[in-house]
Amino acid sequence: MAIITLTSDYGTKDYFTAAIKGAILSEAPEAQIVDISHKIAPFNIEEAAYILKNAYHHFPQGTIHMIGIDAEATSSKAHIICKVDGHYFIGADTGIFSLMFPLFKPEQIIALNIAQEDDSIPFPMKDVFVKAACHINRGGTLQVIGRQIDKLKDLIDFQPVLSADRKTLNGQVIYIDHYGNVISNITHKVFKESFASSEFEIKLPRKYSIKTVHKSYSQVTEGEMLALFNSAGHLEIAINKGDSNAANGASGLLGIKIKDRISIEFL
Amino acid sequence: MAIITLTSDYGTKDYFTAAIKGAILSEAPEAQIVDISHKIAPFNIEEAAYILKNAYHHFPQGTIHMIGIDAEATSSKAHIICKVDGHYFIGADTGIFSLMFPLFKPEQIIALNIAQEDDSIPFPMKDVFVKAACHINRGGTLQVIGRQIDKLKDLIDFQPVLSADRKTLNGQVIYIDHYGNVISNITHKVFKESFASSEFEIKLPRKYSIKTVHKSYSQVTEGEMLALFNSAGHLEIAINKGDSNAANGASGLLGIKIKDRISIEFL
Amino acid sequence: MAIITLTSDYGTKDYFTAAIKGAILSEAPEAQIVDISHKIAPFNIEEAAYILKNAYHHFPQGTIHMIGIDAEATSSKAHIICKVDGHYFIGADTGIFSLMFPLFKPEQIIALNIAQEDDSIPFPMKDVFVKAACHINRGGTLQVIGRQIDKLKDLIDFQPVLSADRKTLNGQVIYIDHYGNVISNITHKVFKESFASSEFEIKLPRKYSIKTVHKSYSQVTEGEMLALFNSAGHLEIAINKGDSNAANGASGLLGIKIKDRISIEFL
Numbered sequence: 067m068a069i070i071t072l073t074s075d076y077g078t079k080d081y082f083t084a085a086i087k088g089a090i091l092s093e094a095p096e097a098q099i100v101d102i103s104h105k106i107a108p109f110n111i112e113e114a115a116y117i118l119k120n121a122y123h124h125f126p127q128g129t130i131h132m133i134g135i136d137a138e139a140t141s142s143k144a145h146i147i148c149k150v151d152g153h154y155f156i157g158a159d160t161g162i163f164s165l166m167f168p169l170f171k172p173e174q175i176i177a178l179n180i181a182q183e184d185d186s187i188p189f190p191m192k193d194v195f196v197k198a199a200c201h202i203n204r205g206g207t208l209q210v211i212g213r214q215i216d217k218l219k220d221l222i223d224f225q226p227v228l229s230a231d232r233k234t235l236n237g238q239v240i241y242i243d244h245y246g247n248v249i250s251n252i253t254h255k256v257f258k259e260s261f262a263s264s265e266f267e268i269k270l271p272r273k274y275s276i277k278t279v280h281k282s283y284s285q286v287t288e289g290e291m292l293a294l295f296n297s298a299g300h301l302e303i304a305i306n307k308g309d310s311n312a313a314n315g316a317s318g319l320l321g322i323k324i325k326d327r328i329s330i331e332f333l
Numbered sequence: 334m335a336i337i338t339l340t341s342d343y344g345t346k347d348y349f350t351a352a353i354k355g356a357i358l359s360e361a362p363e364a365q366i367v368d369i370s371h372k373i374a375p376f377n378i379e380e381a382a383y384i385l386k387n388a389y390h391h392f393p394q395g396t397i398h399m400i401g402i403d404a405e406a407t408s409s410k411a412h413i414i415c416k417v418d419g420h421y422f423i424g425a426d427t428g429i430f431s432l433m434f435p436l437f438k439p440e441q442i443i444a445l446n447i448a449q450e451d452d453s454i455p456f457p458m459k460d461v462f463v464k465a466a467c468h469i470n471r472g473g474t475l476q477v478i479g480r481q482i483d484k485l486k487d488l489i490d491f492q493p494v495l496s497a498d499r500k501t502l503n504g505q506v507i508y509i510d511h512y513g514n515v516i517s518n519i520t521h522k523v524f525k526e527s528f529a530s531s532e533f534e535i536k537l538p539r540k541y542s543i544k545t546v547h548k549s550y551s552q553v554t555e556g557e558m559l560a561l562f563n564s565a566g567h568l569e570i571a572i573n574k575g576d577s578n579a580a581n582g583a584s585g586l587l588g589i590k591i592k593d594r595i596s597i598e599f600l
Numbered sequence: 601m602a603i604i605t606l607t608s609d610y611g612t613k614d615y616f617t618a619a620i621k622g623a624i625l626s627e628a629p630e631a632q633i634v635d636i637s638h639k640i641a642p643f644n645i646e647e648a649a650y651i652l653k654n655a656y657h658h659f660p661q662g663t664i665h666m667i668g669i670d671a672e673a674t675s676s677k678a679h680i681i682c683k684v685d686g687h688y689f690i691g692a693d694t695g696i697f698s699l700m701f702p703l704f705k706p707e708q709i710i711a712l713n714i715a716q717e718d719d720s721i722p723f724p725m726k727d728v729f730v731k732a733a734c735h736i737n738r739g740g741t742l743q744v745i746g747r748q749i750d751k752l753k754d755l756i757d758f759q760p761v762l763s764a765d766r767k768t769l770n771g772q773v774i775y776i777d778h779y780g781n782v783i784s785n786i787t788h789k790v791f792k793e794s795f796a797s798s799e800f801e802i803k804l805p806r807k808y809s810i811k812t813v814h815k816s817y818s819q820v821t822e823g824e825m826l827a828l829f830n831s832a833g834h835l836e837i838a839i840n841k842g843d844s845n846a847a848n849g850a851s852g853l854l855g856i857k858i859k860d861r862i863s864i865e866f867l
Contacts, residue, residue: 069625069629075512077511079384080510081369081383081384081388081565082564084368084369085387087367087391088388088390088392088396091336091367092391098625098629100621100633102615102618103612103613103615103618104612105613108582116615117615120619121618121622124618124622124626124726125626126625129622136574138549138550138551187548187564187566188548188549188550192391244609244614244642281721281722282672282721282722283672284672295721297721297722297726299721307642309642342779343778344639345639346651346777347651347777347778348637348832351634351635351637351655352654352655354634355657355660358603358632359660362660366634375778375779375849403841405816454815454816454831455831459831
């Protein structure tokens with residue numbers, strides 16, 4: 067039984083997602099369709115990359131992930147199947163694949179040649195990606211529906227930068243989650259590689275700072291600020307139960323926004 | 334394996350939708366349940382009709398569509414199964430069926446005689462529609478659970494009107510989608526039937542106007558206004574990637590609201 | 601085929617829910633996963649208890665209900681499987697079980713001994729509860745994954761209080777639903793037990809009052825205020841189609857909030 071996941075900026079009100087599910091079930095009645103998120107900010111591929119790369123690997127190998135963000139094909143933006151890490155990703159070549167997998171080499175990249183129906187209005191997620199997903203689900207060869215290519219659009223995310231004296235690791239805020247937790251681009255891996263001293267200070271906007279990385283939210287008392295590496299491995303600034311009054315968590319209470327700087331100074 | 338879809342104004346927080354899914358799975362454990370939308374504005378059957386009529390036909394024939402909007406039966410509003418276009422629709426006779434299918438003649442209309450349980454509080458979507466859906470799913474005869482009738486409540490949507498001199502097609506805004514795109518009641522079909530000249534001007538509120546119908550969003554540069562027939566076949570006013578800054582797309586940027594006039598003047 | 605339901609305060613944007621679904625489908629590919637609600641206010645176990653207790657019993661016996669609210673285990677808050685009424689509930693012992701089942705004696709209570717993976721960041725819903733759910737789904741003995749205990753954290757909800765002269769039943773608002781309907785903690789059962797006279801007055805904030813309990817919304821004209829026992833059996837104050845203009849229903853129109861007093865005076 068195929069698992070097909072959907073990630074989009076469609077929201078949850080319109081008919082778009084249901085039309086896609088209907089089209090999938092018409093071709094593959096036994097498919098397990100799972101919504102990853104339809105609340106991606108419109109056209110925001112950075113946000114989509116963060117969410118999908120932290121969701122996909124929990125699914126079994128062979129899962130098909132459809133991406134409905136900025137999905138119109140243009141002369142410079144092909145429709146792609148990208149096989150990475152045993153999973154299939156179908157979407158437009160917006161750069162999202164390079165954001166999700168800066169280090170992985172895709173096992174296979176196919177530029178799709180499935181055309182929109184004549185005279186139809188563009189709805190590539192339904193007209194093109196569903197056909198590609200059902201083709202994969204039937205065990206079809208990828209070359210039948212496209213041609214192999216070897217390069218994808220390369221977007222480079224702002225990566226944390228270690229200062230020349232190796233004393234400061236400069237990162238930035240890449241995501242605010244539902245609890246108002248502030249997620250930075252400093253991963254546990256980068257932190258360990260840059261690690262210069264067990265004494266350090268995490269510098270936040272507005273002169274806030276934190277000197278410890280905790281292992282869980284409940285290691286501090288309620289209402290207290292903390293830093294921890296979250297379940298995606300990113301350095302996160304949170305306030306323990308900060309949003310229990312819907313006051314919007316660390317982001318709202320500390321006034322921290324996406325793209326704000328977060329740096330670690332090793333003392 | 335039956336497919337049962339749900340459309341309602343329940344929102345996504347309360348227990349209503351889950352109770353219905355539990356009741357369905359108790360009777361039909363193998364059912365594929367698909368949410369069309371639970372974000373219909375409360376009691377807004379026009380909105381529900383627009384969303385459901387553009388979603389249902391992507392599902393396989395025989396799919397059962399339950400409608401949980403204004404679903405309380407009254408002396409003038411029966412509970413109905415309406416079979417149209419090979420699909421089953423179950424809902425209260427609010428007029429939604431006539432809005433969805435102004436041109437189709439239903440293959441069968443049944444006024445349900447499934448009673449609420451004695452003394453129970455009304456929850457017809459769960460108590461009545463689930464029973465009807467599971468009866469259909471078991472292959473039961475419709476007459477067992479109701480009596481055939483031949484008329485449904487007839488609501489007439491505001492249709493675009495062509496002026497006497499056939500120079501102006503007057504329509505209005507019927508829906509604003511998640512991207513802030515403005516959807517009119519002028520369909521591609523009506524446009525072609527009224528077509529008087531390849532030169533025309535689409536007149537919008539606040540003196541905005543557009544002289545071309547494009548085939549896709551990306552045919553104009555980002556931030557530019559355009560008109561196109563959307564994937565539902567309706568004339569839509571959009572701003573290419575207008576909502577990428579969450580500025581609410583064409584609706585917000587141009588100040589266009591539901592029921593505003595949109596007309597086409599043939600030159 | 602196992603049914604596993606999910607209730608959380610995760611919202612619908614982040615990767616959390618999808619990660620859990622992926623983890624479940626990796627272990628139990630045939631599972632039916634149903635979202636109860638992910639819109640619980642952060643850390644609000646009262647709200648979660650109200651929603652889950654009114655949803656779960658519509659599912660078949662043996663259904664597994666996972667609760668992702670305030671789920672971090674601490675020295676005073678164990679991870680629990682609680683079997684009640686033929687259903688399995690998995691969550692942290694926040695007191696939610698006592699709020700859901702003040703009267704039921706659980707058939708079995710297990711304190712889980714499934715550890716987080718070493719050095720991993722806490723995501724107990726995925727790392728612990730999914731394992732427990734899949735163990736139950738495979739028919740495993742509960743004692744294998746925990747030890748039997750006999751007490752859960754006991755939270756006592758504010759219950760309606762009958763005055764000494766048995767003339768006044770004092771309750772309060774516990775929930776505002778999607779339509780702005782005001783839900784009180786006065787259940788039909790308590791109302792009948794306290795019933796002192798067929799003449800009574802329901803006293804609301806701001807000097808509003810109601811003298812009748814109706815059986816359905818449509819028994820009053822549109823825009824009129826009414827009281828009824830809702831499908832969960834709780835006394836509810838509503839305005840018939842009050843939210844059809846998105847004016848937020850009874851809560852918004854009457855200015856009634858959670859924890860406001862609602863009392864019944866028997867005349």
